[in-house]
Amino acid sequence: MSASVVKHARRIVVKVGSSLVTAEGRGLDHAALSRWAGQIAALTAQGKEVVLVSSGAIAEGIARLGWKKRPKAVNELQAAAAVGQMGLVQAYESIFRTYDLHAAQVLLTHEDLADRTRYLNARSTLRTLLALRVVPIINENDTVATDEIRLGDNDTLGALVTNLIEADCLVILTDQTGLYTADPRRDPQATLVMEAHAGDPELERMAGGAGSSVGTGGMLTKILAARRAARSGAHTVICCGREEQVLLRLAAGEAIGSQLIARQAPLAARRQWLADHLQLRGGVVLDAGAVRALREEGKSLLPVGVRGVTGEFGRGDVVAVVDTDGREIARGLTNYSASEARRIAGKPSSAIEAELGYMDEPELIHRDNLVVLA
Numbered sequence: 001m002s003a004s005v006v007k008h009a010r011r012i013v014v015k016v017g018s019s020l021v022t023a024e025g026r027g028l029d030h031a032a033l034s035r036w037a038g039q040i041a042a043l044t045a046q047g048k049e050v051v052l053v054s055s056g057a058i059a060e061g062i063a064r065l066g067w068k069k070r071p072k073a074v075n076e077l078q079a080a081a082a083v084g085q086m087g088l089v090q091a092y093e094s095i096f097r098t099y100d101l102h103a104a105q106v107l108l109t110h111e112d113l114a115d116r117t118r119y120l121n122a123r124s125t126l127r128t129l130l131a132l133r134v135v136p137i138i139n140e141n142d143t144v145a146t147d148e149i150r151l152g153d154n155d156t157l158g159a160l161v162t163n164l165i166e167a168d169c170l171v172i173l174t175d176q177t178g179l180y181t182a183d184p185r186r187d188p189q190a191t192l193v194m195e196a197h198a199g200d201p202e203l204e205r206m207a208g209g210a211g212s213s214v215g216t217g218g219m220l221t222k223i224l225a226a227r228r229a230a231r232s233g234a235h236t237v238i239c240c241g242r243e244e245q246v247l248l249r250l251a252a253g254e255a256i257g258s259q260l261i262a263r264q265a266p267l268a269a270r271r272q273w274l275a276d277h278l279q280l281r282g283g284v285v286l287d288a289g290a291v292r293a294l295r296e297e298g299k300s301l302l303p304v305g306v307r308g309v310t311g312e313f314g315r316g317d318v319v320a321v322v323d324t325d326g327r328e329i330a331r332g333l334t335n336y337s338a339s340e341a342r343r344i345a346g347k348p349s350s351a352i353e354a355e356l357g358y359m360d361e362p363e364l365i366h367r368d369n370l371v372v373l374a
Helices: 028-047 057-063 074-097 112-114 116-131 146-149 154-163 201-206 221-232 246-252 266-276 288-297 338-344 350-354
Strands: 011-016 049-054 103-107 134-140 169-174 195-197 235-241 258-261 282-287 306-311 318-324 328-333 370-372
Touching: 011 028, 011 154, 011 350, 028 049, 028 246, 049 074, 049 116, 049 154, 057 074, 057 350, 074 103, 074 134, 074 306, 103 116, 103 154, 112 116, 116 154, 134 154, 154 169, 154 221, 169 221, 169 246, 201 221, 221 235, 221 258, 235 246, 246 282, 288 328, 306 338, 338 350
Parallel strands: 011 049, 011 169, 049 134, 103 134, 169 235, 195 258, 282 318
Antiparallel strands: 235 258, 282 306, 318 328, 328 370
């Protein structure tokens, strides 16, 4: 068994399930939240960047409202989420403050991550928070997103955030030891899957249904989340959150639970996706110096090297990068629309704000979002 993939991960998304942050559904377990915060603070001190996807808002709202059981009506679930989110964020903020860390609430829906502009805005915000050593606390925006409440699927949200910020690893903490070859409650011959390839169809066969009365996500959603995370080259660990100091032990290299390994390295996976992207919305024409900077120096594409813009594209679209002879040398995700690119073409990054009235990024295409083809 190899060492934990968390050991060498620089950026980690940690997803904590409802059963681990609530006292058997009776509101938040503040002692448990303190344990997570302490471990995340220690990881931050090690130089790692950690994003926390935390369940618990609806359960906390149900407790605060004095309801005896989880309602089924969507409007009541939304009300519980609105009430409980206050308590969840308040608890995390006060606990992280004791470790001299700020926390930030980020509410997302799947639609936020499907929309091109909102995707880039969320990505930029999260990357900025991490650079500021702030711990983002992410939850689904249950108050407005009815389909997410029906799914109860923070596992998927964890994977989407992993893709969004290009994290190295997704850690899904649950009340189960990991993935077994069969349901260990029904099959005494079931054994723990300690390591496998994310996306292996056999894993979905092994995964059972929901096993907790508090949350609604079963092992299958975790397997599917691992497969989704692997698309951007991130590995996934599924393990029991009740293990003592589990995050620190994983970071020290201890193999705990089930490791689902991505077949491609993160940058290779992302660049493969860009290289295979067929829906090119337009292009930019570069001068010889910019071509050389991309090909030979691995630089980002700055607007100063752009000599022309073709087509009509929006921020976040994939565009072709061509030389003055029309040869495609690269493609990537643009930070500015075609009309904006035309206005800043040939100008230094320092002039972007004066020209457009704002500056999202100093690059037209960041090197992490660019693949050189020739």
